[in-house]
Amino acid sequence: MSGVEESLAELRQAFKSGQTRSVSWRKSQLRAIIDLVQDNEENIFRALYQDLGKHPVECYRDEVGVVLKSAKYSLSFLEKWMAPKKGRLPLLFFPTSGEVMPEPLGVVLIFASWNFPLTLALDPLIGAISAGNTAVLKPSELTPACSSFLADTIPRYLDCRTIKVISGGADVGGRLLQQKWDKIFFTGSPRGGRIVMSAAAKHLTPVTLELGGKCPAILDTLSSPSDITIAVKRIVGGKWGPCGGQACIGIDYLLVERKFASTLIDLLKLTIKKFYGEEPQNSKNMCKIINKAHFERLRNLLEDPAVAASIVHGGSLHEKELFIEPSILLDPPLDAEIMTEEIFGPVLPIITLSNIQESIEFINSRPKPLAIYAFTKKDSFKRQIVSETSSGSVTFNDTMVQFLCDDLPFGGVGQSGFGRFHGKYSFDAFSHEKAVMTRGFFPEIEPRYPPWNGFKLRFIRLAYDFDYLGLLLLMLGLKR
């Protein structure tokens, strides 16, 4: 792996040459990503199935489709994003122009994560390219099929002197982190985030950390049966849909009023059966657990006796297939690990409250999550949730859809990370906003310069208040 230094030197050289700054380079690389994904759809489906047991529809919904949409969106807005923005200037500075000009940061490093191996690699890369950077992408070693797919195809489709894939495990990650980058974009766990940021500090490198957290869903007691049905479908879709619960914005646990719990559990069971059949492990509609270590982690969470006693649905583990059945827990102890750690698996604890209002305090007493979901028709409760809780995003009456809005920033706060991406925000994440001010040589404002005297001081005071009338009077000797 001595190649890391050479790769980096080559990328620095390529960046210096200026080629990545041109619109044509950026567009050609974005188009190449579209071609890569479109030409290799079947290979992508196969790799994702191999690594995660992901169904092609899910692959398309959460990966292929997302990347295509994102690349096309960037292509259509790129020139607009690249254009300098005018800043308004005070008359005092006339004649002067001021603008904010986005410029690429240089050579950036992207760490992708294993749960959406394609999206979380290519979506940030789209941002890095749009902003005109050269980049190293490190896919996750936990998804070997997807990782080697990216390592094989990216050099064939994209400009290999400016975009490189470096695969490997923790040792390679560590080596990459010793280098000086102009930005590091990391998706993964808080533990990994701390390591990345500590390494970045040595070189004063800015970072974006996309982490996770325990994303709650609040289910208010709804009166209309059809609303309840839709809410439950969206909850099941948001829990077991994305990568079998192994998603940073997936629902972690559910908050409901006690009186509503039994109706809810019945509906959840029914919906799970409708979606995944009698034998979910054979349905091919749900992802498996990524690897043995995570399988064991989840097994440990479930085998805590107090937690095991709270299982009201599912709970069977298929070790050979690394599959865990969609499982529901009712009021597991709050100090059990399953309620203190991010679950990242197909287990849904339901926490009952006597009044749904208590959910706000419940959420606020825990680290800030990446997303909060709330199903309610009460506007006052909606307002309360938005203003009194803190999270990366809040979505009302649905799950996951915030991920699909190009105009919304996607990113965490507190323990769920910082920095944001998607659409224009991805472009911004990889750009420096350079302030540029252009002045003429005339007119000169004499009182700017020493030697200082009382007149100049008065002038400065008025100038800073933009008191033009006062300035005029002062100049005419009519004011003191």
Place this chain on the structure above:
Amino acid sequence: MAGAAQEEDKKLFDSGAASTLVGELRDAFASGATRGYRWRESQLRGLLKMTDDHEQDIVAALRSDLGKPEPESVLYEVAMVRNACKLALKELQHWMMPEKVKTSLTTFPSSAEIVSEPLGVVLIISAWNYPYLLSLDPVVGAIAAGNAVVLKPSELAPATSALIAKLVGEYMDSSSIRVVEGAVAEATALLEQKWDKIFYTGNGRVGRIVMAAAAKHLTPVVLELGGKSPVVVDSGVNLQIASRRIIVGKWGCNNGQACVSPDYIITTRDLAPKLVDALKNELEMFYGKNPLESKDLSRIVNSNHFNRLTKLMDEDKVSDKVVYGGERDPTKLQIAPTILLDVPRNCLIMNEEIFGPLLPILTVDKVEESFDIINSGGKPLAAYIFTNDKKLKEHFVKNVSAGGLVVNDTTVHVAVHTLPFGGVGQSGMGAYHGKFSFDAFSHKKAVVYRSFMGDAAMRYPPYTNGKLRLMKALLGGSILDILRAIFRRS
């Protein structure tokens, strides 16, 4: 009372005390007191009033700490803080308003907005060179965004630090805004705590320490650092005006002890003598024949920095390059404006941020070569060029990376609130001023409102080929494709 307060001060501010302090502020923030518009407005008014009422005390403290001339104090510290407060007061309601955004066809029907929310409890560590401005300008952003704040002013400007601690206690809500005075021990105790944002102004060495401490708690940081900000002077410009604008940005800004001050000049071999003459002329006009006597120049902050600067000047291969100035008075910590011509690039003065009244001039054959010199070092906080050549200007703007660029002037961009102020690379990360300050202390929360209608079965398992086709069409966003997919399905 004063005695009791002093007694209090003497108690060691250790990590236990820091932890108690943060705990109190967390409670205050959790109570929601700082979130409302009223609190933010009242605190901004308090800060404005404090600055207005005590302008003379501030000027006196700055004179005591730095020998700063009054107009400089008024112009760069008092007035800048006042303007930041006034702008925030004028725009705050507007800034706080959620921003509506478009949602895509994929999630129809829905609406979405971006809500700015306070981050929580934030730490501001400021610098000694503009001790009032660099302490309170970030505080304006922090309170405008609705955060609880701990401010640690620099111990190297003790009079200003003490004044700020006293005034903030009197004029602002002490349940949510606190000042901790002190040096390394206090800063270390503070940095061990968990913050929701750390805003640091200072040097790269401490910047690294701050960011590493922040990493433990996953705390985002703004680092306002410095760097060697270059000035390129092209031929064909009005040298008198260029010189004056360089001088006022260099010696007129705290005698060169400013993060955006010109650090060195690059010009052509032909132009250099003329430029030196122009600079000498204007310097004499501004500061007289004996600048050490001038009341219009700040002194060096302390003897450490004085010794550092004299070492830069006295290095063997540098000392004979002084073409103007060089006088110094260790007892009064004064160094006269000093110009050095044609210093070698491998000397100390060209390899660290000067942060003082020394101005080296590098000469090149062609002015274009200056861009390579600039780009070979760390990215500076600011870069300046004086030119009438439109092509050269465009080249400069496109190829020189720095926090901010000014063409035909120096340092003035700092006063423009519509421009973000902040560094890139070695000069730091994150930006502030005006709305950018509010944003630096806010989290932009994405909020999506959906109704229970418009539920699409294709989202859910069991998955089929028909669902795949429809999904492709929907994510593609073309109505025609969507219709086609629906008909194929039936």
